[in-house]
Amino acid sequence: MIEKVNPMHPDKICDRVAGAIVDMAYKLHDNPKIAVEVLIGHGYGHIIIETNVDFEKEDIAMIFERIAGGKNEIRCDIRIYPQDEHLSKNQEDKIRCGDNGIFKGMPLTDEQKELSKIAREIYTSYPFDGKYILDGDRLIICQSNAKTTDLKCTYPNAEVNPLGDWTGGTNVDTGATNRKLGSDMADSITGGGLHGKDLSKADVSVNIYAFLKAQITGKPVQLACAIGDEFIDGRPYSEIVEIAREYIHSIGGFEKFAEWGLF
Incomplete structure (x- = not known):
């Protein structure tokens, strides 16, 4: 039994924003120290960054707009703080484990690999909020912005959108x-x-x-x-x-x- 969500699920949007910020940190610093938390929902976004990297908030805002914005107008609060001095000393002279x-x-x-394949196949045709479960022979597909009847044609034995067609996204659900x-x-x-x-x-x-x-x-x-x-x-x-x-x-x-x- 396994569940997958696709990159447009609200939680994955937050993960992607955080990941893009870490990518930028590595472009600006050879050995950055950074931890990012992102929360999005219903027109608001919050980003908290602890780091030793000198970011420009405008660059962070552009990442947020690219990944989380789209057609939605989302206000974003960005907070950047220096890494704790005691934690930063842990890495001063050599590479050591950074946390417990x-x-x-x-x-x-095989079941997990199969669901990962199915999720990616669906996302190729429907790049919108979606989540999927495979439990033995039971396949559950919840895919936003897709006609349930079309998905049933491709996956005739699956349970598709149990509550009917839906839109999804951060205006429907929060992400973290x-x-x-x-x-x-x-x-x-x-x-x-x-x-x-x-x-x-x-x-x-x-x-x-x-x-x-x-x-x-x-x-x-x-x-x-x-x-x-x-x-x-x-x-x-x-x-x-x-x-x-x-x-x-x-x-x-x-x-x-x-x-x-x-x-």
């Missing part, structure tokens, strides 16, 4: 960063969120590392770490950061990572 965390990477099942971790991680588990953070954060790098190792070994991977750790899973933390960096680069950046998560 627990992580469990799990191999993907890291609220769709199940959709992003399948059976993998984390104590924190994947999105809106730089690579020094264990919530990003160790989650990616554990997930990738689980796909290679075909077995669960369970890890825990403390802020300041220099080794995790018997490897220097700097190696784990580089593995995560290569993965993020391979898929096109943090904004692209935020669209679908790990699968």
